[in-house]
Amino acid sequence: MSKPSDLIQGTLDLLILKTLSLEPKHGWAIAKRIEQVSNEALQITQGALYPALHRLEHQGWIRARWRTTETGREAKFYELTRAGRVQLEKELAEWERLSNAVGLVIRMV
């Protein structure tokens, strides 16, 4: 279905966790933030974003809370849990390892 085919499997989780590590954000803001920081290189389709958020919430790495935005609207804010921080560290380390490995191969061959 609408999987982020342009993102390596599992990378979306890492991006969401990393984005939430600074402060709680709602879904739209998470997508916006990733797009901005990546200079619009990474486009997050909503069809992938919300299922991912629900999955992470179910796994207990993030939790959701309804709060009022600066514009005075009700929005669902997600924040990292303690388990989520641990998971983020793990995924970051994993990503480092993987990208180094890929880099090595690309340079060698």
Place this chain on the structure above:
Amino acid sequence: MRFSSLLRRGRADEELDKELRFHLDQQTEENLAAGMPLSEARFAAMRRLGGVPQIQEECRDMRRMNYAHDLVQDLRYAARTFVKERGFAALVALTLGLGIGANSAIFSVIDGVLLKKLPYRQPDRIVRVFFSSHTYPKFPLNPFDFRDFRTRSRSFQALAAFTRSDVQLSGSGEPVRLSAFRVTAGYFEVLGVTPALGREFDHNDEVPGNGNLVILSDRTWRTEFGAAPDIIGRKITLDSQPVTVVGVMPTGTEHPGNSYHALPYGNSVDAWRPFTFDGNPSDRGSHFLEVIGRLKPGLTWGQAQAELNTLLREIAREHGGYDGWHMLVVELYREIVGPNERLLLVLLGAVGLVLMIACANVANLLMARATARQREIAVRSALGARQSRLVRQMLTESLLIALVGGALGLVFAAGGVKALVSLLPADFPRVDSIHVNATVLGFTLLVALAAGFAFGLVPALEAARAYPQQGLREGARGSTDTGLHLRLRSVLVVAEVSLASILLAGAGLMLRSFVNVLRMDPGFRPEHVLTADLTLPSTEYKTPAAARAFEDSLITNLASVPAVKHAGMGTDLPWTGYDENAGGFTIQGKNPPPGEDFHGRYHAATPDYFRALGIPLEQGRFFTKADNQGAPQVMIINSTMARLYWPHRDALGARITFSDTPKEKDWMTVVGIVGDVKDTPASRGAEPAFWWPALQVPFVMNNGVMSVAIRSDSDASQLANVLRREVHRLDPALAVYDIRLLDQITDANLASARFAFFLVGLFAALAVGLAAVGTYGVIAYSVGRRNHEFGLRMALGASRWDVVRLVFGRGVTLAAIGVALGLLAGLGLARVLRSLIYDVSPADPLTFGSVALLVFSVAALACYLPARRATEADPMTALRAE
């Protein structure tokens, strides 16, 4: 946690809606800020967001609490669908209900007869012990041999013997015949049943002279003694003797069944009396004790049998004889259910096949329906339903309807079990424990679920494979079947036809066997004959002469009654399990073959006994009144005995003696040869047998039991009162029991064959019907789908005949493959029927040929109707549609 989330399902969806709306609003605002007009900003945002239903669906899946919820939703959806398609649902539920019901009914019988533990303590440790030879595989034991085994064997916690010995209870009103056994000490210990009142017999009761004791069954205690609490110690009158009651057994003290003067398994015994070891302990010739034992823990029947065989060699060394004999130990369970196990398993196999055909039919219906629902499925999948989700939903539908079918099946089973029990042969063991109970309920549930999966999975997978675009596009007009779809349905037709052929072949063999049994000459004429039993108590009729005098008067009086054509008495009646054998007699001028002895089944008969039963005289003469005590001894033999011992010459005039040192008066001359009567209708052949004239019988035979046979010109049942009156005129204290028409006896002997044939036939008829409907359904459906094509073909010049050939050819090809496969499998499977069929080869060409023809014709008929419809396709309509 999952559960609460399931309950809060509504809220979770609401929140998601709100969240997505917020997202949409943010995106719209951004688009507005970028300068888009309002309408376009909203639309662009929506496009960006993607399909909301998909997101919702995926989020739900992500929450992983979906299964239970989906189930509820699917069930609701399925229920709605079935209410909408009432006819379809009813057809499916009914088909399944019949299939499942038949299975549950047969399973109820299997559960009650085969699976339920015997009602004894640790029943798997109880075994039956037999004396065994090549000629007599299960022979009773000699009392003193038994006593030696009991003393010397180390294998048994308890070893006991029992032998049928009915008694007459008198006291108030007409005397009552009680089914009774003589049992040794420890008989009830073997069974693991303790008396409800009093005690069981001990070794002291076995001493000759001490045996005037009785233990009553609960039923006798209640019906004959009003459940008197002070019954223990009371003296009652049995066979005109005062006997002390020492015990009352509890309800549910089931008789383990026996073979010598057989009484069937169950609640069939009225009283037990102690067996006393009378006579000379070194006399080991007489065998009439049946033995039952409780193995010590951890010992197998094989070990016990080995030990008993060692002991038998010891006993043989001490007393001589017993060449060619050994001991046989059989588990009690085997002994009780043994002959019926195969019949029941065959029936279960037959109903299993019926259910498989029913499932194939339902799968066919579902696939036809799935094609019709292609559009709905395509729409759902376009709206974001995932394939696995669709399969799950369709499987839920199948399971739901299967459960409805199962519930219906239970209703059918409840009725079916009643019908089955009433159809069962009278001597079928454990009929009382056949009920629709929790086990049957569980079985039904399992079968229903399995059936649901079996018929639901393939159509569900098939349907979910459909591509949404195709389904949406083709929704308007009927599409041609895809190749795979068609092939699957063809496979189902072939499977149905072949399963039906297997069943029909089985039923055909049963039918031929049944017809053979019916057509077989029984060796006697059962019409218009009344029979009954009498037992002359040895206390009243002290000498054989006294008994003979009574018999002679009774027969003479009966013969003078106008309605009576012939009246006779004998030791036994045909087909009633009589099994008294004499071996070791001498035939004048002959030696027995090495390692064997001359043997034969012995009987006694009055002059008109054979005429009353309609047993034909082949040579010589019947007995006359002149064949009495003073006259030279004579005998009548049966045809088998004549052929066996006098193969090359006339047996008439040949002489036999039982004396080792015969004087002239000890020789008995064969004066007549009568036709054979087999032990049971299904026995391979008759046993060699001979008859003494009742007036010359040298000893009290058959415990004094004599059977009366009265032949009448018309309705013999009218003679029952005549018989009672005549007996009581001579001896008012004598019970007349087992009053039956000879017809009833022969009928009871056919019950087993009739039962098997009726059920297998019923199931086969069901199977053929279902297979015909299934074939018709598939062919008719494919004709319906191809109507347009046929129209075109005819427009392009094909004749009606061509179209018929096209449709018919396909159906008939499938049927032919099915019949061929079915008959091949049938040939293999029919071997399991070998012990159930009589005088038919399991590969009987007539049966298999007829089955092939019948199934093929039915299938052809099922194809013919749709084929005719195909020719009615209108070429003009087809062309206009193009």
